[in-house]
Amino acid sequence: MLQYIESNKERFLSELFDLLRIPSISTDKKYKDDVIKAAEFLKNKLSEAGADNAELCATPGYPIVFAEKIIDEKLPTVLVYGHYDVQPADPLNLWTTPPFEPEIRNGKIYARGACDDKGQTYMHVKAFETMMKNGALPCNIKFMLEGEEESGSEHLEGFVTENKDKIAADVILISDTGIIANDVPAITVGLRGMSYMEVEVTGPNRDLHSGLYGGGVPNPINVLTKMIASLTDDEGKITIPGFYDKVEVLSDAQRAELAKAPFDQEFFKSEIGLKDVQGEKGYSTPERVSIRPTLDVNGIWGGYMEEGAKTVIPSKAHAKISMRLVPFQEPEEITALFTKHFESIAPESVSVKVIPHHGGDPAVIPTDSIAYKAASKAMESTFGKTPVPVRSGGSIPIVAMFKEQLGLDSILMGFGLDSDAIHSPNEHYGVFNFMKGIETIPYFYKYYAEMMKG
Amino acid sequence: MLQYIESNKERFLSELFDLLRIPSISTDKKYKDDVIKAAEFLKNKLSEAGADNAELCATPGYPIVFAEKIIDEKLPTVLVYGHYDVQPADPLNLWTTPPFEPEIRNGKIYARGACDDKGQTYMHVKAFETMMKNGALPCNIKFMLEGEEESGSEHLEGFVTENKDKIAADVILISDTGIIANDVPAITVGLRGMSYMEVEVTGPNRDLHSGLYGGGVPNPINVLTKMIASLTDDEGKITIPGFYDKVEVLSDAQRAELAKAPFDQEFFKSEIGLKDVQGEKGYSTPERVSIRPTLDVNGIWGGYMEEGAKTVIPSKAHAKISMRLVPFQEPEEITALFTKHFESIAPESVSVKVIPHHGGDPAVIPTDSIAYKAASKAMESTFGKTPVPVRSGGSIPIVAMFKEQLGLDSILMGFGLDSDAIHSPNEHYGVFNFMKGIETIPYFYKYYAEMMKG
Numbered sequence: 029m030l031q032y033i034e035s036n037k038e039r040f041l042s043e044l045f046d047l048l049r050i051p052s053i054s055t056d057k058k059y060k061d062d063v064i065k066a067a068e069f070l071k072n073k074l075s076e077a078g079a080d081n082a083e084l085c086a087t088p089g090y091p092i093v094f095a096e097k098i099i100d101e102k103l104p105t106v107l108v109y110g111h112y113d114v115q116p117a118d119p120l121n122l123w124t125t126p127p128f129e130p131e132i133r134n135g136k137i138y139a140r141g142a143c144d145d146k147g148q149t150y151m152h153v154k155a156f157e158t159m160m161k162n163g164a165l166p167c168n169i170k171f172m173l174e175g176e177e178e179s180g181s182e183h184l185e186g187f188v189t190e191n192k193d194k195i196a197a198d199v200i201l202i203s204d205t206g207i208i209a210n211d212v213p214a215i216t217v218g219l220r221g222m223s224y225m226e227v228e229v230t231g232p233n234r235d236l237h238s239g240l241y242g243g244g245v246p247n248p249i250n251v252l253t254k255m256i257a258s259l260t261d262d263e264g265k266i267t268i269p270g271f272y273d274k275v276e277v278l279s280d281a282q283r284a285e286l287a288k289a290p291f292d293q294e295f296f297k298s299e300i301g302l303k304d305v306q307g308e309k310g311y312s313t314p315e316r317v318s319i320r321p322t323l324d325v326n327g328i329w330g331g332y333m334e335e336g337a338k339t340v341i342p343s344k345a346h347a348k349i350s351m352r353l354v355p356f357q358e359p360e361e362i363t364a365l366f367t368k369h370f371e372s373i374a375p376e377s378v379s380v381k382v383i384p385h386h387g388g389d390p391a392v393i394p395t396d397s398i399a400y401k402a403a404s405k406a407m408e409s410t411f412g413k414t415p416v417p418v419r420s421g422g423s424i425p426i427v428a429m430f431k432e433q434l435g436l437d438s439i440l441m442g443f444g445l446d447s448d449a450i451h452s453p454n455e456h457y458g459v460f461n462f463m464k465g466i467e468t469i470p471y472f473y474k475y476y477a478e479m480m481k482g
Numbered sequence: 483m484l485q486y487i488e489s490n491k492e493r494f495l496s497e498l499f500d501l502l503r504i505p506s507i508s509t510d511k512k513y514k515d516d517v518i519k520a521a522e523f524l525k526n527k528l529s530e531a532g533a534d535n536a537e538l539c540a541t542p543g544y545p546i547v548f549a550e551k552i553i554d555e556k557l558p559t560v561l562v563y564g565h566y567d568v569q570p571a572d573p574l575n576l577w578t579t580p581p582f583e584p585e586i587r588n589g590k591i592y593a594r595g596a597c598d599d600k601g602q603t604y605m606h607v608k609a610f611e612t613m614m615k616n617g618a619l620p621c622n623i624k625f626m627l628e629g630e631e632e633s634g635s636e637h638l639e640g641f642v643t644e645n646k647d648k649i650a651a652d653v654i655l656i657s658d659t660g661i662i663a664n665d666v667p668a669i670t671v672g673l674r675g676m677s678y679m680e681v682e683v684t685g686p687n688r689d690l691h692s693g694l695y696g697g698g699v700p701n702p703i704n705v706l707t708k709m710i711a712s713l714t715d716d717e718g719k720i721t722i723p724g725f726y727d728k729v730e731v732l733s734d735a736q737r738a739e740l741a742k743a744p745f746d747q748e749f750f751k752s753e754i755g756l757k758d759v760q761g762e763k764g765y766s767t768p769e770r771v772s773i774r775p776t777l778d779v780n781g782i783w784g785g786y787m788e789e790g791a792k793t794v795i796p797s798k799a800h801a802k803i804s805m806r807l808v809p810f811q812e813p814e815e816i817t818a819l820f821t822k823h824f825e826s827i828a829p830e831s832v833s834v835k836v837i838p839h840h841g842g843d844p845a846v847i848p849t850d851s852i853a854y855k856a857a858s859k860a861m862e863s864t865f866g867k868t869p870v871p872v873r874s875g876g877s878i879p880i881v882a883m884f885k886e887q888l889g890l891d892s893i894l895m896g897f898g899l900d901s902d903a904i905h906s907p908n909e910h911y912g913v914f915n916f917m918k919g920i921e922t923i924p925y926f927y928k929y930y931a932e933m934m935k936g
Binding site: 055056057115116118119122179180220222224226231232233234235236237238239240241242243244245246247249250252253254256257258260296300301302303304305306307308313314316317320321322323324325326327328329330331332333334335336337338339340341342345346347348350352375376377378379385386420421422423446449450451452453454 | 509510511569570572573576633634674676678680685686687688689690691692693694695696697698699700701703704706707708710711712714750754755756757758759760761762767768770771774775776777778779780781782783784785786787788789790791792793794795796799800801802804806829830831832833839840874875876877900903904905906907908
């Protein structure tokens, strides 16, 4: 199979490039046709690779790409989850090459979605092709690829609950996470959840001249900065009442175990050009980005944002604020706590709107399952090292949903790097990582089928 | 002359509309040609009205429109100042009709610049025409109309100092302020100064994924909100050390005198749809917007500002912050104090840039001069009431500069209303106010010439 992979490398990359050229930004309606186009592309490639029943399953939003290969009903079944939609590409001016014109530089594929998640999803399509063409698929496989992950997976849960038979499986396999370094493999065993809010503060009913009115009226930007500033204290703690009530408290032993994952703070800082780290008092940087919840403003806007000076007091100011959640925080509860608190801290002189965007539950994945052991052994086979179990700071809310709705654990065997700039300008994915994924995935099936046989 | 004005009303309005159709936004370079076009328009109209030596005087920025009519070297000379540039028109979607397609609705001319300051400047051109055509110009007149008022009058001071002979006069007359109501005339006798700053906070050197990095790195938006929030305290006082050191302290008698100007707080609130006023503790709303300094955020931006949700920690966050100053604060000093303080409150983890935009000195105008008395009597003649002397919260920085460079007082006889929405969407100017200005201005010349004769 390794030989097949090596000799088809150029074609695999060329196909991935075709997929990356489609600007399938699900959060922005003007890319609607492109999102569908990406789904069609994957459906066709799965058919060509040998899958049966490849189809686009309609949802009230973007379709789910489904395909399967059932070789023997008695064998275990792996459900591969991935997503074909991508984050918006702005700010466009910071991209070295256009986000939807993929290019390889220094061994890395630069494009929006190169890593998250088209590159990683496509590894599974090509690993499947490799197993099929070499008569080496050792168990059943199903694909469920969605187009709304970057906008909150709004319709996935409905699809899952209505299609439990269709997607029935023994385990879910996902590549949407990363390894620590190209020589330090890792498997993600914890994910943060999320609450994402948009807020609007309105002062006067129209923009005002800051000379004639300044000092006498609430300036919604000034008010918004005060409100946001008050959401965290000087020690980096979030001040929303009840916010920490359900946060999982790790024992010293658990923290010590997690601290074993290699982490170089100087490299971390230099790689993102940071003068210094910053975060919650009493926790290390790896802890701050994984086992602790956060409150980050993801966007803010109001008033005059163009060149030069305009002396205006705007009518409105806006912000997008997200909170990463840890076990056992519940997004709906946090959203309610945030909303209540944010409304309560608004001065009488303004009105406030809080609009919840998507949320998702945090998740913890057991390391003693057969599937985890198979994934660990697969990575060991191709990297020559046992992968480190890590808690990731990111959110794949559907992992908790799969557990709840299907009772299934997910294996988060991703091949990206923290430095891949996902969600940022110049997102990229190593050709090494793409190929290493295609090599590793068949081992997972091999070991999983063997271990399940007992 | 009243008959001449009435019978030419339609033409006067039609010419003003032609001027309003030119988007002469000086702060945005893409309107460069339009700014020049507005200058040419005024030069031509001054010539047609009977002015001599009408010309565009080059500066390193936009030209000064100069014109004059010297009827007798021994008579006093009035220098009319105005500006032909306008504020940006955004947010465009809030305009009922496009900002550069003037339209009269309910007796009001809607257009960017309708009041500030094309409408008010053009009253002087038409009042001059009226005096000329009726052989009633009682003294010498000079026009100096600039094109950079809305972007800081950067080159006006240079022009003034280099052309002291050319613009030599006995008094300066400006219509860029307002009256209290159409039946309550007013003359502005105080103006606030200004310091206008742009700030930039940089955290990481690129946008980051808020899941993978959130909690461990400084989010420049969170940091900026905390920095801005700390610039004012809970009582609405500005916390920059030294900020209040030179603020003019008015006596109780002075405050009582100013409090005589009619002010209806409920009307003030309802007119701009305000739930409640807000401002510095211990001062009334009219005081807050006139005799007290302010700190207003005029614009803020950073991160994701489009539809939907993007989980990004941006590299940079920005804000435009202006401070209105009162006598005897000095803009250069305040700019320096702000910069020093803002840099000092930045956490170690971020870098901060502070870029000063334009500033201007506050001004106080004496009410015992001949020119003030002439203006007061002129308004009395057309409104039937003595105008109230008022302190305005706005800034016309050049008033202080004229005093310093030329030793001349300015008479701020404007005809706008606070509700004209200058600098805002749907700026407008009453046809009543435009015509009342054209009627009143010739009286000023009449009384001024008479009183100067002694």
